[in-house]
Amino acid sequence: MLRVRLGALADLPIDDLRAFTVAGVTWPVMAGVIAGEVIATAGVCPHEDVGLDGGEVADGCLTCPGHGYVFELRTGACRHDRSLTLRRYRARVIDGDVWIELV
Numbered sequence: 001m002l003r004v005r006l007g008a009l010a011d012l013p014i015d016d017l018r019a020f021t022v023a024g025v026t027w028p029v030m031a032g033v034i035a036g037e038v039i040a041t042a043g044v045c046p047h048e049d050v051g052l053d054g055g056e057v058a059d060g061c062l063t064c065p066g067h068g069y070v071f072e073l074r075t076g077a078c079r080h081d082r083s084l085t086l087r088r089y090r091a092r093v094i095d096g097d098v099w100i101e102l103v
């Protein structure tokens with residue numbers, strides 16, 4: 001398991017996502033507190049290689065700025081194409097910091 005510190009919990013937006021640069025990861029990791037749960041996802045859409053920074057977050061879902069596919073943040077499921085899943089990273093809060101498991 002490779003666990004990396006994403007940042008302070010206080011730096012995560014509430015009911016929104018922001019991009020965090022992680023050494024060794026090509027696309028920034030998207031993270032935020034969604035409905036009280038720390039969520040961290042890949043920063044690139046599984047449909048095509050479009051960055052998710054700038055996507056719209058609403059009702060626990062992220063809309064990709066590429067073609068508008070909607071992903072449920074709690075599961076990663078895509079509402080437009082069930083064969084697609086947005087990668088989620090397991091996240092833990094330790095002493096006020098958010099850590100994610102990359103593998």
Ligand code: FES
Pocket residue numbers: 045046047048049050064065066067068069
């Ligand atoms: S690239 Fe995200 S929906 Fe197409």
